[in-house]
Amino acid sequence: MELNLSGQFFGEQSNEDALQSEVQKMIVIGGGPAGLSAALYAARAALAPLVFTGKDLGGQAASTSTIENYPGFPEGVGGTEISELFHKQAERFGAKFLFDLVTDVDLLQRPFTVTTESGVFRAETLILATGATPNHLNVPGEDRLMNNGVSYCATCDGWFFKDKHVVVVGGGDSAFEEGILLTHYANQVDIIHRRDEFRAGAILLERATNNEKIQFVYSSVFEEILGEEKVEAVRIRDVKTGEETVHPTDGVFIFIGHTPNTQLYKGQIEMDAKGYVVVDKLMQTSVPGVFAAGEAADPDFRQVATSVGMGAAAAIQATRFLESE
Ligand SMILES: Cc1cc2nc3c(=O)[nH]c(=O)nc-3n(C[C@H](O)[C@H](O)[C@H](O)COP(=O)(O)OP(=O)(O)OC[C@H]3O[C@@H](n4cnc5c(N)ncnc54)[C@H](O)[C@@H]3O)c2cc1C
Numbered sequence: 001m002e003l004n005l006s007g008q009f010f011g012e013q014s015n016e017d018a019l020q021s022e023v024q025k026m027i028v029i030g031g032g033p034a035g036l037s038a039a040l041y042a043a044r045a046a047l048a049p050l051v052f053t054g055k056d057l058g059g060q061a062a063s064t065s066t067i068e069n070y071p072g073f074p075e076g077v078g079g080t081e082i083s084e085l086f087h088k089q090a091e092r093f094g095a096k097f098l099f100d101l102v103t104d105v106d107l108l109q110r111p112f113t114v115t116t117e118s119g120v121f122r123a124e125t126l127i128l129a130t131g132a133t134p135n136h137l138n139v140p141g142e143d144r145l146m147n148n149g150v151s152y153c154a155t156c157d158g159w160f161f162k163d164k165h166v167v168v169v170g171g172g173d174s175a176f177e178e179g180i181l182l183t184h185y186a187n188q189v190d191i192i193h194r195r196d197e198f199r200a201g202a203i204l205l206e207r208a209t210n211n212e213k214i215q216f217v218y219s220s221v222f223e224e225i226l227g228e229e230k231v232e233a234v235r236i237r238d239v240k241t242g243e244e245t246v247h248p249t250d251g252v253f254i255f256i257g258h259t260p261n262t263q264l265y266k267g268q269i270e271m272d273a274k275g276y277v278v279v280d281k282l283m284q285t286s287v288p289g290v291f292a293a294g295e296a297a298d299p300d301f302r303q304v305a306t307s308v309g310m311g312a313a314a315a316i317q318a319t320r321f322l323e324s325e
Contacts, residue, residue, distance in 0.1 A: 017119075019119075023111045023123065023124060024048075024049070024050045024122065025048065025049070025124050025125065025322060026042050026049040026050070026322075027049065027051075027052070027112070027114050027121060027127070028042070028049050028050070028051040028052070028126075028127045029102050029105070029126065029128055030052070030053070030129030031051060031052070031053025031058065031059060031097070032060060032061060032131045032294060032295075033058075033059065033304045033307040033308045034131070034294025034308065034310055034311035034314075035051060035053070035311060036058075036083070036308075037308040037309075037311030037315075038291075038314050038315040038318075039051045039090035039095040039097075040089055041312045041315035042315040042318065042319065043090050043094045045315070047315075047319065047322070048094045048096060049315075050098065050121065050123070051090070051095055051096065051097050051098070052098055052100050052101070052114070055101060057084075057097075057099070058079060058086075058087075060131060060295075062080045063079060063146075064079040064147055065079060066078060067082060069155070069156065070304050071305065098118075100116040100118050101117050102115070102116050102130075102264060103115050103116060103264075105126070106268075107265065107268040108268060110124065111124055112125075112126050112289070112290065114126070124289065124322060125289045125290070125291070125318040125321060126289065126291070127292070127311070127314045127318060128265060128269075128277055128285070128290065128291070128296055129292070129293045129296060129307075129314075130262060131260075131261050131294055132259060132276075132295035132296060132302070133259050133261060134153075134257075134258050135254075135256045135257045135258060135259060137254055139222045139223060139224055139225060140223075140224045141225030142225050142252075142254075145231050145252075148230040148231065149230045149231025149250060150251075150252050150254065151251065151252070151253050151254070152255070154179075154181045154182050155303065157251075158184065158185045158186070159185060160251075161186045161250060161251050162185045163186070164185075164187065164251060165187065165188040165190075165250050166182055166186045166188070166249060166251035166252070167189075167191075167192050167217075167247065167252055168189060168191045168192065168255060169192055169193075169253065169255065169256060170254070170255035170256045171191075171193035171194070171199050172198075172200055172256075172257070173199075173201055173204055174255045175193075176191070176201075176204040176205065178255050179208060179253075179255075180204070180207055180208055183213040186213065186251075187213060188213055188215065189214050189215070190217055190247070191208065191215070191216050192220050192236060192247075193218060193219075194219065194221045196219045197218075198216075219238055219239050220236045220237065221236065221237050222234060222235075223244060225252055231249060231250060231251055232248065232249075233248045234247050234249055234252060235247075258295070258299070258302070259275070260274065260276045260277070260295065260299075262277055262296050265277065268287070269285050269286055274299060276296065276298070279292050279293075279297045282313065282317045283317050284317060285297075288321070289321060291317055291318050293307065293310035293311040293314040294307035294311060295307060
């Protein structure tokens with residue numbers, strides 16, 4: 001099941017059988033920006049990496065219509081389009097792609113074993129690039145209006161809300177950091193939180209309180225995001241009184257955490273308390289020969305550019321690791 005350039009898959013069972021019988025120099029798990037960048041660098045180092053993309057070539061990047069902050073595209077670039085370009089470039093140098101979901105890994109002995117829905121594969125090195133998933137509110141209107149006013153990233157989308165009115169959902173540090181960032185663009189930012197106090201740190205709280213563009217709405221939960229083509233309002237409910245109100249807005253920024261897609265590696269590799277894979281500055285994990293890149297190992301930056309950088313670094317270091325043996 002090899003991918004063609006439009007992200008569809010084709011292929012022959014014999015090809016997969018051959019891949020299973022050989023020990024690969026490198027397997028990359030993940031077909032988002034980090035995995036595709038790692039694949040490119042490893043392919044250029046003649047490692048012929050085998051890449052499991054899971055169900056989404058391009059990962060989160062492919063879920064956004066336009067990326068305006070990736071260098072080299074002054075007019076912006078479509079999320080699907082850039083993913084296909086990354087894929088095509090890696091494939092040109094010999095990366096092999098399977099549209100297959102990894103269901104298990106054995107990191108305890110080399111060669112490492114990677115089990116997928118269609119087979120069992122082995123590799124001398126692994127790059128873990130399974131990304132993360134922004135937590136959703138799971139209210140009506142959220143999925144329908146994603147990219148049309150609903151966003152999970154102020155750095156990515158704040159620019160589209162110049163002089164507009166936006167609401168931020170959440171009460172922790174990231175809601176406050178992103179809310180403060182949004183005041184660089186929007187003329188009003190309402191931080192709406194389900195509790196009557198915030199979890200954000202004292203310094204962020206003070207900065208937000210002193211920012212005249214920020215207003216706070218306490219003890220309120222989202223019931224619905226409203227709008228036809230784009231966000232027009234949110235319906236919220238006061239959890240103390242039960243009263244529902246419609247709050248007009250141009251955008252909804254949801255910062256209620258991210259979940260790293262790292263359950264596969266649990267117990268076999270060092271992770272932080274939130275489940276992010278711990279890497280050093282060379283993208284090395286606690287297991288020699290296993291590297292991690294992108295949002296699976298990055299709770300801080302969460303960008304295409306930073307994920308691509310981590311992917312490149314992981315592949316360079318994995319190449320050095322193989323050469324040193
Ligand atoms: C709506 C939205 C808009 C965004 N807009 C921007 C923007 O404008 N600019 C910007 O810089 N960033 C933007 N981002 C963030 C950016 O997309 C991410 O930082 C980036 O995609 C992270 O790359 P990654 O490769 O680490 O992980 P991901 O993109 O999360 O990719 C993970 C990959 O791993 C695969 N995978 C997961 N589990 C398995 C498994 N078990 N087996 C095999 N494969 C698996 C997935 O299929 C996917 O291919 C946006 C994110 C979202 C959600």
